[in-house]
Amino acid sequence: MLLINTKFNMPDNGDIEELVWERLSLIPDPEIPVISITELGVVRAVRYCREQLRIIITPTYTGCPAMQLFMAEIKAAMHDMGFDDVVVETVYSPAWTTDWIAPEALDRLRKYGIAPPVKPAAGDDPLKEPVVPCPHCGSKNTTLRSQFGSTGCKALYVCEL
Amino acid sequence: MDTQQALFRYNLRLGDTNLILGHRLSEMCSRGPMLEEDIALTNIALDHIGQAEALLDYAGTLEGLGRTGDDLAYLRPEWEYYNLLLAEQPNTDFAFVIVRQFMIDTYQCLLYDHLRSSKDETLAGMASRFLKETLYHQRHSRNWVFRLGLGTEESHSRLTAAVNELWKYAGELFESDEVESILAAAGIIPNPASLREPWLESVRKDLRQASVPEPPASHAATGGRNGRHGEQLGHLLAEMQYLQRAFPGAAW
Missing domain, CATH: 3.30.300.130 (Fe-S cluster assembly (FSCA))
Incomplete structure (x- = not known):
């Protein structure tokens, strides 16, 4: 080649x-x-x-x-x-x-x-949890279930809609 | 002792603390109180073992005798392990796991933040990577301190018991001897004593918020950084080093 x-x-x-x-x-x-x-x-x-x-x-x-x-x-x-x-x-x-x-x-x-990494907007409180939109339906009503997922680089969220 | 020898010993101390803590956390695999927590603790274990690998590999390079990170991890006896005593404390119950983690996370956040500007480029580079992970760990352990402290009577009393028991290992975090003095003078590490007040302030604030009473003054346990350990470290190493001891040189 x-x-x-x-x-x-x-x-x-x-x-x-x-x-x-x-x-x-x-x-x-x-x-x-x-x-x-x-x-x-x-x-x-x-x-x-x-x-x-x-x-x-x-x-x-x-x-x-x-x-x-x-x-x-x-x-x-x-x-x-x-x-x-x-x-x-x-x-x-x-x-x-x-x-x-x-x-x-x-x-x-x-x-x-x-859901790809969310960038905090300027002026956001860095200690506040960012809103992570659901990758399937786009809903912003999601809750962090676990900071750690099946691998260390993934966190687990639940879509509440 | 020259700077390179001091840096070798310092890397062993940091690396060993991470390796032993990582191994302790890995013992929680399949024993977490719930699935998510099981996964969280084992992921944190992986980070600590990864940090240990980087630090021990670097230690091997500094030593210059051809020892690899694996050699250092698997072929040293306990009196040549220089981890903090806090890291080797057993997983008595979930509150102990969390308090041990919370104390070390808070300490490592402060330490790595300083080490990012170390005059030793390799150490500075590693610290900038480690800090990101450690901040994430701290978010996890702090949350649990609040949840246990403000949870049920049972969780509150177990958390308080763990804090009271582990408090005597806090002093060792800020000790220094010839190794740290040489490196602090060279601008490679912060003076360990300078981390004490920020650590105490941060930990006390969180404990107050978790409604845990101020731990009573106790004697300070010391010796881990110089290879003097409790009986439990020998048991841990016996398990961790078993394969390399039984089948020397075994590789994947």
């Missing part, structure tokens, strides 16, 4: 990195398969230098059990592309935020039944 070993038509590093990004965008989030790991915002940088491919990722949560799987899937995909020397590095700073989720992925989350 990638012509990195062709002597005469060697793509430059920028092209290679772009192809890597494209391939990474096909890896789904293991817990929420409707969005990819690039849309989730965990892949921060791709660097190809002296035949070594470095992929920098930032975990969503330090305790996220899916991170191990992310790393294994990234490595497998890169080996498939023909890279032998692949390093997946974890960087914690700046910390991942839901702002990094791609805008086009938010709608897919909603259709999947997960």
Whole structure:
């Protein structure tokens, strides 16, 4: 798929990195398969230098059990592309935020039944619970049932309508 | 002791507190008072274990002897564990689980907030990630303190008993020795004593709101940060380290 070993038509590093990004965008989030790991915002940088491919990722949560799987899937995909020397590095700073989720992925989350993260409007009391509209019917009459869902990144709400 | 050695020991202290607390919480798996709470406690356990993994991996790098985070977690005896005594206290009842968590959450929120501006970039980066998680944990444990304190007579008395019993472990949170002195002087960590007043103020305010009386003065238990633990830590490690002890080098 990638012509990195062709002597005469060697793509430059920028092209290679772009192809890597494209391939990474096909890896789904293991817990929420409707969005990819690039849309989730965990892949921060791709660097190809002296035949070594470095992929920098930032975990969503330090305790996220899916991170191990992310790393294994990234490595497998890169080996498939023909890279032998692949390093997946974890960087914690700046910390991942839901702002990094791609805008086009938010709608897919909603259709999947997960209300996308709600941004507090300017002037909102930060300690007040945000209103989370129901992803199915749009009702704003929802109640927090549990701060924690089937995974650490999901909270459980009930639609009262 | 140079700065790097001090930072190694400090990372073990923070990492061990998270690992032991995470393991204690994982013991609640399938024993939560209701399904949502079972899921909440185990999710919080995962966060603490994840934080421990990052801190212990970093400790291994600082030490430079090739020990990984896993080696540090699974192959040290209890006298080389430097967690706070509070973290290892058993899950006596649900109120104990919540009060232990509430005390540590409040402490970690203050600590991580300061560590975000640490002169050590790795520690600062981790702290900015951990703070977000810890604020979420604190929201959970504080809510439970209010619900138990303002709930039934039974829940109120159990909460009060847990506060009175665990209060003696609070002093250790703000202790320092050569390790902290070196790092505080280098701008890597805040002076632990400086967190005491903000912590007391925050905890007292919440306890008052939960109508829990001020805990009586008691002796302060100490020693965990230097490897002196209660009997219960040995039992915890015996279970946590069993696989690596029985089958050295076992891997997934």
